[in-house]
Amino acid sequence: MKRSLALVPGLLVLALAAFGRPDAPDVPDIPYTVTRLSKRVVVLDCQDVNVTAIAAKSGLIVIDTNRSPAVMQRLRRVIEEEFGRKDFIYLVNTHGDPDHSSGNPVFPSVPLIAHRDYAAFITHGKALALRNRWSRRSRLEDAQAKLTGMNPQSPKAESLRVRIATLELMSADLHDGRSARVPTVTFKDSLHLDLGDLTLELRFCGEAHTNHDLVVYVPEEKLLLAGDLICSPWSPCFSINAMADVPRLVRELERLLQQEAGIETVVPGHGKVLTRADLSTFCRTLAERYGEVRIESSAARIVSQTIESEGMQAALQRCPWPARGGQGTLDWSVWEFGTLGVRLMRRGKVDEAIGVLQLAIRAQPQSAYLYDCLGDACLENDDRAAAAVAYERSLVLMPDGRHAEEMLKTLRGEK
Ligand SMILES: [Zn+2]
Structure with missing residues (x-):
């Protein structure tokens, strides 16, 4: 299939819809699409997550592994069928979020x-693991409840049955005993992989979606795999605020755009394949929107930088502690502090995470979100009693807060 065809916007529907194939009796049908970008590159979109497989002469490389081992097991077979071979030589995770790494086993x-901060990120995610557990369970319950009131012959009921089968399959993952994998090869800024006929250039582009997202550039295919840094030409998969290193991301992407080999195709972590023009639009839009962010008045950024350079004690001593309910001249964004708290927590710096979240709560005492983050950090610290207090406070502030409610149920052993 010619690359030029696949690059014409609107013709990316070269993708063929495949609703499972009869040669996988042990796995229920799971809808997915296959987009063949070239002889050597295929993108599988399943449950709204892209898995890319690249066939080098020396072996197959898989970038990201979807939401579940059971689902990835099926996708692995599709990749083997697509290329007629099974010689996998590398896995790459663009980042450690479970929708991109759960199929690693x-x-x-x-x-x-993966990036060098990946291992700590997947190790320190107790709250997220619980969240995934209840969210998976509640999505299944919601779908089952919806199906009950439907005409069983309708197309909607049919698609709901497929969704239920997929969710049930994923629920089985929770009991199969397989756990997340620690990376074998890591890097800080960049890694060059020479695979003979293909080269992979892996680059860290600064903290944005997580603290360790990487992109993969394959010059021989004029291909960029962007993970969750790009959601669409007009929006990233992260908040544009003072905690995102947008200047570095734009710089790295523009440098790639200027490479002699060029970029023609961009595969994001979710959604349709993008073009070079889309990537240019993305860089321009991102830079413009970041221009409106007042980074100099971000309290979270100041605290973060002080922790980085002089440690937590200095940050707490130096920081102008807000009077209760008063924020001074700084911007005490709950979202920026939530990001900072999560980043510290996922690096294993749990005491620091709790410290900054408590500081932020002094400035924003009515934020249910900050109490949710504090509960998660306490949980990471194995302090279930303190976590329950934080979630309870969150529920008082926002009585319909699903996260706090479900986490409390889990802590009380109700689910
Ligand atoms: Zn994602």
């Missing part, structure tokens, strides 16, 4: 490549 002996 399907490749137990294949070296996993």
Whole structure:
């Protein structure tokens, strides 16, 4: 299939819809699409997450592994069928969020490549693991309830049955005993992989969606895999605020755009494949929107930088502690402090995370979101009693807060 065809906007529907194939009796049908970008590159979109497989002469490389081992098991077979071979030599995770890394155990002996901060991120995610558990369960319950009131012959009921089968399959993952994988190969800023006929350039582009997102550039394919840094030409998959290193991201992407080999195709972590023009639009839009962010007045950024350079004690001593309900001249954005708290927590710096969240709560005492983050950090610290207090406070401030309610149920052993 010619690359030029696949690059014409609107013709990316070269993708063929495949509703499972009869050669996988142990796995229920799961809808997915296959987009063949070239002889060597295929993108599988399943449950709104893209998995990319690249066939180098020396072996197959898989970038991201979807939401579940059971689902990735099916996708692995599709990749093997697409290329007629099974010689997987590398896995790459663009980042450690579970929708991109949960299928890693399907490749137990294949070296996993990720950013150096990936390992800490997946190790310190107790609250997220619980959240995934209840969210998976409640999505299944919601779908089952919806199906009950439907005409069983209708197309909607049929698609709901497929969704339920997929969710049930994913629920089985929770009991299969397989756990997240620590990377075999890591890097700080960039990694060059020479695969003979293909090269992979992996680059860290600064803290944005997480603290360790990477992009993969394949010059011979004029291809960029962007993970969750790009959601669409007009929006990133993260908040544009003072906690996102937008200047570095734009700089890195523009440098790639200027590479002699060029970029023609961009595969985001979710959604349709994008073009070079889309990437240019994205860089321009991102830079414009970041121009409106008042980074110099961000309290979270000041605290973060002081922790980085002089440590937590200095940050707490130096920071102009807000009077209760008063924020001074700084912007005490709950979202920026939430991001900072989560980043510290996912680096294993749990005491610091709790410290900054308590500080932010002094400035924003009515924020249910900050109490949710504090509960998560306490949970990471194995302090279930303090976590329950934080979630209870969150529920008082926002009685319909699902996260606090479900986490409290879990802590009380109700679910
Ligand atoms: Zn994602």
